[in-house]
Amino acid sequence: MNRKKENKCENASRLKIIPLGGLEQIGMNITAFEYEDSIIVVDCGLAFPADDMLGIDLVIPDITYLKDNADKVKGFVITHGHEDHIGALPYVLKEINVPVYATRLTMGIIENKLKEHNLMKGTKRKVVKFGQSINLGQFRVEYIKTNHSIVDAAALAIYSPAGTVVHTGDFKVDYTPVFGDAIDLPRFAEIGKKGVLALMCDSTNAERPGFTPSERTVGRTFDTLFEEHKHTRIFVATFASNVDRVQQIINSAYKFGRKVVVEGRSMVNVIETAINLGCINIPENTLIEIDQLKNYPDEQQVIITTGSQGESMAALSRMASNMHKKITIGHGDTVIFSSSPIPGNEKAVTKIINELLRKGADVIFQDTHVSGHACQEEIKLIYTLVHPKYAIPAHGEYKHLKAQAKIAENLGIDKDHIFILSSGDVLELDENRASITGHVPVGSILVDGLGVGDVGNVVLRDRQHLAEDGILIVVMSLDKYSGQLMAGPDIVSRGFVYVRESDELMEEAHQVVDSAICGCLDRGITDWGKLKSTTKDVLGEYVWRKTKRRPMILPIIMEV
Numbered sequence: 343m344n345r346k347k348e349n350k351c352e353n354a355s356r357l358k359i360i361p362l363g364g365l366e367q368i369g370m371n372i373t374a375f376e377y378e379d380s381i382i383v384v385d386c387g388l389a390f391p392a393d394d395m396l397g398i399d400l401v402i403p404d405i406t407y408l409k410d411n412a413d414k415v416k417g418f419v420i421t422h423g424h425e426d427h428i429g430a431l432p433y434v435l436k437e438i439n440v441p442v443y444a445t446r447l448t449m450g451i452i453e454n455k456l457k458e459h460n461l462m463k464g465t466k467r468k469v470v471k472f473g474q475s476i477n478l479g480q481f482r483v484e485y486i487k488t489n490h491s492i493v494d495a496a497a498l499a500i501y502s503p504a505g506t507v508v509h510t511g512d513f514k515v516d517y518t519p520v521f522g523d524a525i526d527l528p529r530f531a532e533i534g535k536k537g538v539l540a541l542m543c544d545s546t547n548a549e550r551p552g553f554t555p556s557e558r559t560v561g562r563t564f565d566t567l568f569e570e571h572k573h574t575r576i577f578v579a580t581f582a583s584n585v586d587r588v589q590q591i592i593n594s595a596y597k598f599g600r601k602v603v604v605e606g607r608s609m610v611n612v613i614e615t616a617i618n619l620g621c622i623n624i625p626e627n628t629l630i631e632i633d634q635l636k637n638y639p640d641e642q643q644v645i646i647t648t649g650s651q652g653e654s655m656a657a658l659s660r661m662a663s664n665m666h667k668k669i670t671i672g673h674g675d676t677v678i679f680s681s682s683p684i685p686g687n688e689k690a691v692t693k694i695i696n697e698l699l700r701k702g703a704d705v706i707f708q709d710t711h712v713s714g715h716a717c718q719e720e721i722k723l724i725y726t727l728v729h730p731k732y733a734i735p736a737h738g739e740y741k742h743l744k745a746q747a748k749i750a751e752n753l754g755i756d757k758d759h760i761f762i763l764s765s766g767d768v769l770e771l772d773e774n775r776a777s778i779t780g781h782v783p784v785g786s787i788l789v790d791g792l793g794v795g796d797v798g799n800v801v802l803r804d805r806q807h808l809a810e811d812g813i814l815i816v817v818m819s820l821d822k823y824s825g826q827l828m829a830g831p832d833i834v835s836r837g838f839v840y841v842r843e844s845d846e847l848m849e850e851a852h853q854v855v856d857s858a859i860c861g862c863l864d865r866g867i868t869d870w871g872k873l874k875s876t877t878k879d880v881l882g883e884y885v886w887r888k889t890k891r892r893p894m895i896l897p898i899i900m901e902v
Contacts, residue, residue, distance in 0.1 A: 362407065386434050404785040409438060420444040446494060481500060520589050539772075541728050588616075595628060654690075677698050732755075815896045817834065818832070878897065
């Protein structure tokens with residue numbers, strides 16, 4: 343009898359958790375949850391290109407696994423409206439057309455993207471309220487109110503026959519949020535009492551001790567700064583999606599009798615959506631169009647802008663470099679950076695700060711930002727309320743995941759029950775056991791202009807090669823019948839040496855190639871492949887000997 347029960351238990355399906363991106367990096371968050379014939383996907387974000395991804399606009403996740411199992415995918419369940427959680431949706435929905443579930447502001451921002459890609463008609467969308475559950479195949483997903491640096495952020499309780507998984511999304515514990523209610527801690531506790539199989543918790547600030555300050559503390563700082571800079575025009579650079587931050591800047595501006603302009607396409611879109619959905623309160627006659635600025639003196643103006651990360655084409659950068667059509671920043675202006683640099687952006691931010699200081703602007707970049715992510719004490723609080731059997735740190739680089747694993751261990755979770763996953767790992771779990779049982783294909787798909795995935799490692803390597811050493815193009819014409827050299831070889835240099843100042847080098851290079859090609863033709867070698875490889879070899883060797891550089895060499899043979 344007992345053996346039969348054991349076998350039945352052994353045969354019961356286990357829940358699979360498969361991160362397809364977002365681990366060991368900041369950005370590109372996407373995780374699949376699979377139970378038997380059902381898959382739900384939490385978030386679908388993009389990442390911004392690294393420095394060595396020359397010319398690349400965006401990086402989106404490889405969803406081969408979802409395409410291979412498209413009949414199982416029931417929908418995308420989105421936690422909040424940041425690019426690293428929703429940015430890849432328009433690209434992915436073209437491959438897998440399934441419903442999208444999100445809270446109202448998150449859905450509003452998603453819809454802006456769908457309109458740009460002409461996907462509104464073909465995409466089924468459902469706005470979910472906090473406390474509401476949606477049934478998707480074998481899963482039931484409940485939305486739980488949390489706080490973050492964007493309104494309407496949610497945690498998810500994912501109920502499956504194998505057990506409950508709580509996914510916090512990006513969160514912080516803010517008892518005094520700028521808009522809406524505080525995080526629903528009682529609901530976390532209730533779910534914890536019923537038993538939670540696993541917790542996937544935000545790890546971004548897991549290395550930082552203490553608590554993340556409330557967003558409201560920034561509002562008090564703005565009041566102080568506006569008081570101290572009564573007689574100057576004020577620019578505030580922040581993240582486009584930080585609606586609460588914009589709300590507080592507007593509150594301070596209204597208090598000090600200033601008019602506000604919002605500049606930067608992404609920010610204008612988000613704020614318009616927030617106004618339409620009632621997620622931001624703007625006093626009457628406070629917000630004005632950019633063309634109306636000329637009607638007000640400098641001391642009555644506030645310009646909220648994108649570009650806090652030093653992006654070269656963002657509004658702040660264009661204003662600082664006199665490239666903006668309507669506003670330039672100069673002597674007597676005050677610029678407040680209300681964000682901290684994302685890792686990797688420090689150089690770009692420093693560059694724009696220096697540029698602004700050179701122009702005579704007063705730049706403030708301290709104490710005007712608080713994080714939207716939980717520090718150690720808040721992470722401990724969630725673990726204590728949820729009391730999970732297994733801990734799966736999420737969202738962050740490896741060092742962040744490791745820091746959270748240490749927190750979980752200190753809270754008494756068995757070391758064997760803590761899983762630091764890599765993108766592509768398949769974690770199978772139920773009440774009895776959990777283990778990594780396999781790996782699915784994952785990776786980065788590069789978006790360049792309208793091309794999605796047509797730029798791969800080979801193309802990037804070529805771009806890197808061109809960027810480092812330039813290109814030499816060798817053009818020659820051969821007689822169609824006799825195979826004799828009719829014209830050339832002519833050598834064209836781009837990004838290698840400035841030809842007018844390198845006559846001797848180019849002349850010698852021409853002679854080297856000419857004698858090599860003539861040598862081949864004299865021996866009766868007219869095969870184009872052989873002629874091209876000979877050109878590459880002799881020219882490459884000569885150039886390396888003379889310059890210690892290896893430009894790309896591109897032989898072109900024409901038949902006349």
